[in-house]
Amino acid sequence: MSAIAPTRRGAAQSPVAPGSPVATESAVWALLRTVPDPEIPTVSVVDLGIVRSVAVTPERIRVELLPTFVGCPAIEAMREAVAEKLVTLAPEVEVVVSYAEPWTSERITLAGREKLRRSGFAPPAGGAPTDELGSRGPLLTVAPVARCPYCDSPRTLLENVFGPTQCRSIYFCTACRQPFEQFKSV
Amino acid sequence: MTLPGAWPAELTVDALPPLGQLLLSLADDEFVIGFWDSEWTGIAPMLEEDVAMSSLAQDEIGHARLFYDELARLTATDADAIAFGRPMGDFRHARLLDHPRTDWAFTVARRYLYETADAVRLEALVASSNAPVAEGVAKIRREERYHLMHVDAWLRRLAVGQGEGRAKLDDALRRLGPEASSVFAPLPGEEELVRDGVIAASLADLYGTWTGVVGPVMRELRLPFDPIPPTTGGRGPDHGPDFAWLWTEFTSVARSEQGARW
Numbered sequence: 466m467s468a469i470a471p472t473r474r475g476a477a478q479s480p481v482a483p484g485s486p487v488a489t490e491s492a493v494w495a496l497l498r499t500v501p502d503p504e505i506p507t508v509s510v511v512d513l514g515i516v517r518s519v520a521v522t523p524e525r526i527r528v529e530l531l532p533t534f535v536g537c538p539a540i541e542a543m544r545e546a547v548a549e550k551l552v553t554l555a556p557e558v559e560v561v562v563s564y565a566e567p568w569t570s571e572r573i574t575l576a577g578r579e580k581l582r583r584s585g586f587a588p589p590a591g592g593a594p595t596d597e598l599g600s601r602g603p604l605l606t607v608a609p610v611a612r613c614p615y616c617d618s619p620r621t622l623l624e625n626v627f628g629p630t631q632c633r634s635i636y637f638c639t640a641c642r643q644p645f646e647q648f649k650s651v
Numbered sequence: 652m653t654l655p656g657a658w659p660a661e662l663t664v665d666a667l668p669p670l671g672q673l674l675l676s677l678a679d680d681e682f683v684i685g686f687w688d689s690e691w692t693g694i695a696p697m698l699e700e701d702v703a704m705s706s707l708a709q710d711e712i713g714h715a716r717l718f719y720d721e722l723a724r725l726t727a728t729d730a731d732a733i734a735f736g737r738p739m740g741d742f743r744h745a746r747l748l749d750h751p752r753t754d755w756a757f758t759v760a761r762r763y764l765y766e767t768a769d770a771v772r773l774e775a776l777v778a779s780s781n782a783p784v785a786e787g788v789a790k791i792r793r794e795e796r797y798h799l800m801h802v803d804a805w806l807r808r809l810a811v812g813q814g815e816g817r818a819k820l821d822d823a824l825r826r827l828g829p830e831a832s833s834v835f836a837p838l839p840g841e842e843e844l845v846r847d848g849v850i851a852a853s854l855a856d857l858y859g860t861w862t863g864v865v866g867p868v869m870r871e872l873r874l875p876f877d878p879i880p881p882t883t884g885g886r887g888p889d890h891g892p893d894f895a896w897l898w899t900e901f902t903s904v905a906r907s908e909q910g911a912r913w
Contacts, residue, residue, distance in 0.1 A: 535710070535791055626703070
């Protein structure tokens with residue numbers, strides 16, 4: 466068990482009696498696809514790549530979640546929503562927050578990227594910026610380019626790397642003159 | 652969330668094992684700078700910086716929670732008790748972080764000195780033999796990259812801008828320079844951490860790495876940079892009146908009703 470945050474572990478009480486048919490992993494994943502991101506409900510926790518693993522035994526379901534940012538205030542809400550969604554499948558549900566591998570923006574699925582774009586959010590572009598300590602580059606040249614989610618123009622300006630949540634930056638489209646947000650590359 | 656039970660009276664920070672000392676220093680540094688910087692919310696020099704500083708501070712406090720959680724596992728307490736239930740004199744953040752936010756140039760100067768030092772320290776922990784530390788640091792470094800870019804841009808902007816901003820930046824760097832090395836103050840039991848591969852090098856060695864990184868930037872920008880090697884007094888227990896005020900602020904809710912839940 467490599468979750469670094471044991472105090473943020475949650476278990477849900479289930480109406481399922483012991484001895485009921487064992488839930489399948491695919492049934493668990495199917496339900497997880499219906500758990501929305503608390504801020505952008507058009508994408509699910511699976512679309513965002515937040516679910517790291519699902520383990521199913523006759524006694525319990527165990528799910529590991531990867532926070533997009535270490536201090537993400539939404540992770541508790543997601544943990545609770547996942548636990549509540551799965552209680553119908555097993556007598557015991559354990560949802561843990563894990564850092565066993567870092568969540569990266571590459572974990573957002575293709576379907577997730579498309580759903581984000583349709584909701585007015587540019588998906589993360591390429592990999593994380595490669596800027597290293599001591600580099601001389603000005604901020605703008607290392608920031609990946611975002612395409613406007615409204616008109617698809619690449620003529621966008623990074624207004625602020627830091628946005629309304631830890632995981633989003635603020636851009637402006639010079640073609641359709643629309644401000645929008647992009648998921649940060651991490 | 653449960654408000655803290657009290658920090659157990661029998662648990663003194665000086666009695667923590669070396670790993671606990673390391674976790675406490677990492678957590679307290681991030682926690683305290685996060686609180687100071689969060690004070691810019693609403694009053695930063697421009698709207699973009701209101702948003703940026705709020706986000707940066709939120710990141711730092713998130714990093715602190717990760718390290719406090721791990722320390723809580725070692726000491727059978729909880730992160731809130733360590734953060735909000737601990738006496739003022741048990742904080743072990745670096746002396747560099749004892750000062751209030753002051754003005755914008757001071758905040759930029761302090762953030763630059765701290766973030767560059769923190770980056771050197773995190774690099775020495777990314778291959779730690781302690782799995783939770785290595786895993787947490789791998790995630791944190793992805794966020795800290797943005798912090799470095801942000802403060803590097805501001806240091807250059809104020810340095811090149813001349814005028815009042817440059818003068819204030821010079822003053823702040825002169826004032827903070829001698830304290831910057833406190834991030835690398837030796838920790839009790841540090842030799843054990845190096846021997847066991849928890850950290851890749853001694854803090855004294857990391858201080859050398861840091862001066863090698865920051866020195867050339869400061870020379871290029873002709874900014875004052877006169878660090879002095881770290882000493883044992885770099886991490887409290889006496890943190891002075893400014894931190895006493897901050898501690899009173901950030902513990903005020905927890906102290907108002909012990910054990911309350913929200």
